[in-house]
Amino acid sequence: MKIDFANIQKAYKEHQAEFEQVTLEVMSSGRYILGKETEEFEVGLNQFVGSKFALGCSSGTDALLLALMALGIGPNDEVITTPFTFIATGETIAFMGARPVFVDICEKTYNIDVTKIEKAITKKTKAIMPVSLYGQMSDMTEINKIAEKYNLAVIEDAAQSFGALYKGKRSCNASIIGCTSFFPAKPMGCFGDGGAVFTSNEELNDKMKAMRVHGQVQRYTHKYIGMGGRLDNIQAAILNVKLKHxxxxxxxxxxxxxxxxxxxxxxxxxxxxxxxxxxxxxxxxxxxxxxxxxxxxxxxxxxxxxxxxxxxxxxxxxxxxxxxxxxxxxxxxxxxxxxxxxxxxxxxxxxxxxxxxxxxxxxx
Structure with a gap:
């Protein structure tokens, strides 16, 4: 007997006709970047998660970068997170020139131990980045209370928990910014790289929307330093099918x-x-x-x-x-x-x- 670990091919075959239809539509349209399918996907994400704003982006890693950039986190800042996760969590903090500050995990859930967070806070701390590991969200109520007490931002790294519930709320909608990944092996994966950022803060959404396209607020007018972090339209079309099921x-x-x-x-x-x-x-x-x-x-x-x-x-x-x-x-x-x-x-x-x-x- 041969078992498939993630069975990505079966995921394709189950909805093959739908996938082929939507990808052909995108390919024949000539709209490959930020088109109708991406807009539809973002609306669908908002409805599913319950946030006011959602932005499709090029990967879960770039989603974390957009969040950190929008919050202005950089050199001499510190961000508290867990050491027990995929490298992207700490890597993006370091990429911004900030310092990852690690806090050990809860042995039962594998998520950050909220009882140890306050001891790690210094005058340089600007944010907490809990990871919802293996599909279960962290103790977001307690984390948000600590953040409020010390005037810190909370970025949920929800790369593994998109769709999970916490006290009736969906993952990605339990803090100021939520980030997720649609890497093929994720619970809802696309056929390449993809991710999304979520917020209900209009100012942060507008910043991330601009930063996703090189800080551009209108054509060739750049308000911020940004990145090329857009979600391909063909991936958005595929994810529209995936989200439905x-x-x-x-x-x-x-x-x-x-x-x-x-x-x-x-x-x-x-x-x-x-x-x-x-x-x-x-x-x-x-x-x-x-x-x-x-x-x-x-x-x-x-x-x-x-x-x-x-x-x-x-x-x-x-x-x-x-x-x-x-x-x-x-x-x-x-x-x-x-x-x-x-x-x-x-x-x-x-x-x-x-x-x-x-x-x-x-x-x-």
């Missing part, structure tokens, strides 16, 4: 997660989702002490696995200049040594899941 995909991902949890309870440390929120299951991630042995054995059985993420950011070579050392964030380091993600996509069948879990339990 996304709630169904979320429900199917939840079903897969339920089957995993039912089978693996008592055999491994399974994901913990807080009662006041949901996950879109960007990953189904368990913890094992003998990860390498298990991964090798599963691979021989045609069951792919992945590690998200094996090296915390404070131990990455590119962040050596920050002066962190091994042992500074022990929970992140322990998790990095033990987490293992199982195949997760809406197309896994009960037979697939039983094959994965039965073999996993035998190996453990």
């Amino acid at each position: 996304y709630q169904s995909d979320i429900e199917r991902r939840q079903w897969v997660a339920n089957q995993y949890s039912k089978a693996l309870t008592g055999h491994a440390v399974i994901p913990y989702i807080k009662e006041d929120r949901s996950s879109v299951w960007a990953q189904y991630t368990i913890r094992l002490e003998n990860r390498e042995k298990v991964q090798s054995a599963l691979n021989e059985l045609g069951i792919p696995t992945a590690v998200h993420y094996p090296i915390p950011m404070h131990l990455q070579e590119c962040f050596q200049y920050l002066g962190y050392k091994k042992g500074d964030f022990p929970i992140s380091e322990n998790c990095a040594n033990e987490v293992m993600s199982l195949p997760m996509n809406p197309y896994l069948t009960l037979e697939d899941i039983e094959y994965i879990t039965n073999n996993l339990i035998k190996i453990i």
Whole structure:
């Protein structure tokens, strides 16, 4: 038996006729950048998320950059975030000339530990960037309260949680700016790179809209230093199709997660989702002490696995200049040594899941 980890090809085949129709329409129209499809997608994003404004952009990384740029974050500023995430979170802060300040994670949710944030705040702190890891949002109420107390901005890195709920609110609409990614392997992925930024602040939206097109407020008139951060129209067309079916995909991902949890309870440390929120299951991630042995054995059985993420950011070579050392964030380091993600996509069948879990339990 051969299991597909993300099953991107199946996602294409399920709605193949729709995808081919909309892409042909864009190709024949000659409107490849910021056209009708992008505008429709942004309206759809607003309706789905509940924010006042949404902007499609070229990637999740560029979404984070637009947020930081619009907030004026730069040299001598500090941004608090987690070391246990994909490199883009800390990388974008550093790219702006600011300093990433790491705070360890909660061992149960893998998201930033809100009880440790205040100790990391200094006079240079300008923002907090929580990451909604694996599909579950961070403790946004507590984070927003801390931010309000110290007059800080909150940027939700929601690259893995688009569509998740937190106390009835959608991810990307729980802070001043939310950012997400539509990388192909995400819960809602396009056929290339793509992302979006969300806000209900009109001034910030106008800034990011201009900065997305080189700071341009009208043709060849540039108010800000910006970037070429636009979403391709063909990707917007594809995402319009994906968004139409996304709630169904979320429900199917939840079903897969339920089957995993039912089978693996008592055999491994399974994901913990807080009662006041949901996950879109960007990953189904368990913890094992003998990860390498298990991964090798599963691979021989045609069951792919992945590690998200094996090296915390404070131990990455590119962040050596920050002066962190091994042992500074022990929970992140322990998790990095033990987490293992199982195949997760809406197309896994009960037979697939039983094959994965039965073999996993035998190996453990």
